[in-house]
Amino acid sequence: MIVRRRVSILFLGMATVTSLFVAAPVYADSMSSTSYKIDTSVAAPFGGQAGSSNYKMVVGGGEALTGSGASTSYKLSHGYVAQLQQSVQLSLTTASIALGTLTPGVSKTGTVSAQVLTDAPSYSLSIAQNNNLTSGINTISAIPSGTIASPVAWVEGTTKGLGFTLTAAPALPGKWGTTGNYGYAAIPSATTTLYTRSGYSGGVQDTVTLQPRVDIAASQVAGNYTNTVTITATTIP
Amino acid sequence: MKQYLLLIVVAVIGGVTLGFGSPVGAADNLQIRPLQYRETLDVGQQKKGVVDIANGSDETENVTLKVQFFKQVSDDGTLQFFDDPDQADAITLDVDNVELKAKESARIGFTVDSSKLPQGDIFGVIFATTKHEDVPQTIVPSVQVGTLLLLQNGMAGPRTAAISSLNIGLFQFGSQIKGSVGVKNPANIDQATGFFPSMQVSVEPWGAQTKFEGPLVYAGRTRTFDFSVPSNQFGVYKVTVSANNAVESRYVFLITGIWRVVVSGVFVFLVLLAVGSVVVRKVRRGRVKKQL
Numbered sequence: 240m241i242v243r244r245r246v247s248i249l250f251l252g253m254a255t256v257t258s259l260f261v262a263a264p265v266y267a268d269s270m271s272s273t274s275y276k277i278d279t280s281v282a283a284p285f286g287g288q289a290g291s292s293n294y295k296m297v298v299g300g301g302e303a304l305t306g307s308g309a310s311t312s313y314k315l316s317h318g319y320v321a322q323l324q325q326s327v328q329l330s331l332t333t334a335s336i337a338l339g340t341l342t343p344g345v346s347k348t349g350t351v352s353a354q355v356l357t358d359a360p361s362y363s364l365s366i367a368q369n370n371n372l373t374s375g376i377n378t379i380s381a382i383p384s385g386t387i388a389s390p391v392a393w394v395e396g397t398t399k400g401l402g403f404t405l406t407a408a409p410a411l412p413g414k415w416g417t418t419g420n421y422g423y424a425a426i427p428s429a430t431t432t433l434y435t436r437s438g439y440s441g442g443v444q445d446t447v448t449l450q451p452r453v454d455i456a457a458s459q460v461a462g463n464y465t466n467t468v469t470i471t472a473t474t475i476p
Numbered sequence: 477m478k479q480y481l482l483l484i485v486v487a488v489i490g491g492v493t494l495g496f497g498s499p500v501g502a503a504d505n506l507q508i509r510p511l512q513y514r515e516t517l518d519v520g521q522q523k524k525g526v527v528d529i530a531n532g533s534d535e536t537e538n539v540t541l542k543v544q545f546f547k548q549v550s551d552d553g554t555l556q557f558f559d560d561p562d563q564a565d566a567i568t569l570d571v572d573n574v575e576l577k578a579k580e581s582a583r584i585g586f587t588v589d590s591s592k593l594p595q596g597d598i599f600g601v602i603f604a605t606t607k608h609e610d611v612p613q614t615i616v617p618s619v620q621v622g623t624l625l626l627l628q629n630g631m632a633g634p635r636t637a638a639i640s641s642l643n644i645g646l647f648q649f650g651s652q653i654k655g656s657v658g659v660k661n662p663a664n665i666d667q668a669t670g671f672f673p674s675m676q677v678s679v680e681p682w683g684a685q686t687k688f689e690g691p692l693v694y695a696g697r698t699r700t701f702d703f704s705v706p707s708n709q710f711g712v713y714k715v716t717v718s719a720n721n722a723v724e725s726r727y728v729f730l731i732t733g734i735w736r737v738v739v740s741g742v743f744v745f746l747v748l749l750a751v752g753s754v755v756v757r758k759v760r761r762g763r764v765k766k767q768l
Contacts (some may be wrong), residue, residue, distance in 0.1 A: 326509035
């Protein structure tokens, strides 16, 4: 009796060990990934004609089709919908950034948030300014050190010029620092990526908060300074 | 010296002001679709497309449109946009500005003339930008959204890929085989070429093949991305990942899908069996001792 039980246990053990090294049939499903998800409605938006849920260019023939006479452009006066498919929407929380009257040695900050809503698998935000803050022939330069690639801490009373930092974003990169110790970068004249997000946001609007900061030298000529800062959103292919 | 002092006095008393101007209006809100076009053009062919632009703000917006080009400048996919005068008239917009009232949208046509583009891969972008007048004492923010144009003009650029890294856990327990792969485009970084690698993950033996498309890999760049293949397997398998012509394999031990339950059940059964046999043996030894 005891011998029989030992044989049974031995048999079960051998069967288990054997099954560990014997490959079993496969039942594979579709592909998915946390950072790169295949969604034919987004990744391959070229399966149909314009106007459908997919987009495809059409052959234009041998003649020039541009110009108002042959223009296909038109307004969809009531065509706005809250969120178009295969789109990116960028909105700002303010129409102007108020930094107030500046006193040399005392920096001023403002805030503007960029809100992104997209069904893109990933997107980027970029920034550029049209020129330095300008009043007539006078300008306030960008801060001399600190780039988007490598922001630097603001030294009150020492750092002069216009810079900016990111104070909030989904998965804010560490290079931008934390409250009280933010890193600042000059606003470039060429469109430069300042934030990227990988992976679908799942229909949730992302908010990325920018904080411009400016201080002036004592020799700065008085005036009403202004410039335009452009925030850009595109998908990342 | 006097002039310098005067400047200081003017600066302190007169003040440098930013932000006291009258409000510019409602904050900008712009939407564009599609996210991207991917097209192949024959040499000399013209193709037309459209982009839809919507003004989501409560104010009328002047929107300007322009065409630029881009290249990938880092391995995380970051793009750099630039003007290219040589190709400026190859992609033309029907209009270069449009006024959109609140909640209004417009469909803007554009034409790509391949005869004015170099053969190979073309990376363009159509930008729509809100336009504002400079307002004194204010930093004026504007928004810009873009549709990418990923075009192949005639013969494609080089499509050679290299797998620079492949990380798959040696032991996979779950519902999927997970890993990450780095795909490099070995073309010279100065070349304006790039491709979306054709990826394939196969599991051998008796494995399925899963195909998908990787992200854009520009010349000289490496894109690393995760993948996960649903799996229902048990045992040692060879997982092979290919990107275009490049192939890399790893051996992994899989307990996935229903086999998680089976193996767990067998393990629990064996443990109970072992415990039971020990208990029975002790009880019997106790009886033998009592009999003695």
